[in-house]
Amino acid sequence: MRPALDATAVVLYRDGPPGREVFLVRRGVDRRFAAGFHAFPGGRLDPEDGELEVAGLAGEAAALAACAARELFEETGVLVARGPPPSSPERDEGRRAVLEGRLSFRAFLARQGLVVDGARLVPAGRWVTPDHLPLRYDARLFLVRLAPEDAPEVWPGELAGGALVPVADALRRWSRGELLLHPPNLHALRVLARPGAPSLESLRAPPDCEAFVSRRIEFQEGFFLAALRTPTLPPATHTNAWLVPADGGLAVVDPGPTDAGEQAKLLALLEALAAEGRPPRAVWLTHAHPDHVGAVALVAERYRVPVLGHALAAARLPPGLDFRPLRDGELLGARFRVLATPGHAREHLAFLDEDSGALLCGDMVSTLSTIVVDPPEGDMAEYERQLERLRALAPRTLYPAHGPPAPAAPERLGAYLAHRHAREALVVEALGKSGRTLPEVTALAYADTPPAALPFAERSCLAALLKLAAEGRAALSGEGWLRP
DSSP states (O other): OOOOEEEEEEEEEEEETTEEEEEEEEEOTTOSSSTTOEEOSEEEOOGGGGGSOEETOOHHHHHHHHHHHHHHHHHHOOOOEESSOOOHHHHHHHHHHHHTTSSOHHHHHHHHTOEEEGGGSEEEEEEEOOTTSSSOEEEEEEEEEOOTTOOOOOOSSSEEEEEEEEHHHHHHHHHTTSSOOOHHHHHHHHHHTSSSSOOHHHHHSOSSEETTEESOEEEETTEEEEEEEOSOOTTOOEEEEEEEEETTEEEEEOOOOOSHHHHHHHHHHHHHHHHTTOOEEEEEOSOOOHHHHTTHHHHHHHHTOOEEEEGGGGGGSOTTOOEEEEOTTOEETTTEEEEEOTTSSTTOEEEEETTTOEEEEETSOOSSSOOOOOTTTOOHHHHHHHHHHHHHTOOSEEEESSSOOEESHHHHHHHHHHHHHHHHHHHHHHOBSSOBOHHHHHHHHTTTSOGGGHHHHHHHHHHHHHHHHHTTSOEEETTEEEOO
């Protein structure tokens, strides 16, 4: 398990005529963590944070409060400090200098005669990132009430934007899939939406948590994630089982684990949701690769529900299941459009939620790495055609089988296509007139790939070569690939 890095986040809020508002930032789509998500201002603990003076606090509590104050200043310009307030130009110039690395936050405070105000930074809970995500944080939340003179503003850079948003509006947008929230942010918004002063007790004691890790992840209303360890391909270690609205209950999409402990985690979540009136109604399969179907029989038999997937998937499943084939274009529950998307697997399907624009895309994309296209089942030309088709449908959010969801789906799909085209250009460049073996072409065209991943890259390289050969841009002579 990757270690969790110390971090902080600040729930910045105010009460006014529009009701309670909270400042949400939108993370850039190129960020390694929570790309494109909405969040509270915050970031990692720096060594310097432990050196800052914080009025009323000492030790670790002071360092964490200093981190929160520094990140809040860098990301919004809000200064949580005691002492004579700097003028707006002084504050902005100091913020710019800190962001550009010309001045430390500590030096800025000293120059202005300020110290971090520990009393304004109210501890509001602790959350640890689950182990299925590529980066993990041990994040402490702080509640800060905006002062009348505070004017939070996000400058272009690491963040794509930020604004004060009515809490009720933020929750409505989340429910419709218009903004993505991780569990700490969703929980804080729900607490802030209640009448009266924010309940610190509720903020600090969220439900469904164990060792500060959320056991319930709901990225938009009714879309639950069970990220479960499976025998999948690296760098992935888990396969996402998505639980989505269907027929007055839930469809379980790609229940993949074979391990009894991981299966127990899935069943625990299903039982909890069933107790709330959301029982499983069906299993849906994007495809039948082993890391997607390990718990299909368990779920289908326990809850006596049918298994829905492409007709070609049936042969790869245990016998005796109530299997029902799906057709391209079929509509499930008057909401999810079935899309046949071969390329990675002949029987691959995607499911587009026509209400919210959420695309359950299986292994068409991964937000952790590129997808392996492995001939003869894998077909690069078909795979790229289906990526183009999905992009043309303009979904809002990608819900992949491996990795976190990704908003701005058309742009992400375009980026995946551009990556494939760039890789194909490298494959063409690697071809010689005298012919090169597949391992030789792979070593040249995938020179940026870690050695441990080269066997998988070789399969995708072969898929690219077969596509190029069909286009007349590559040829196989004996055991060597060359330019025709």
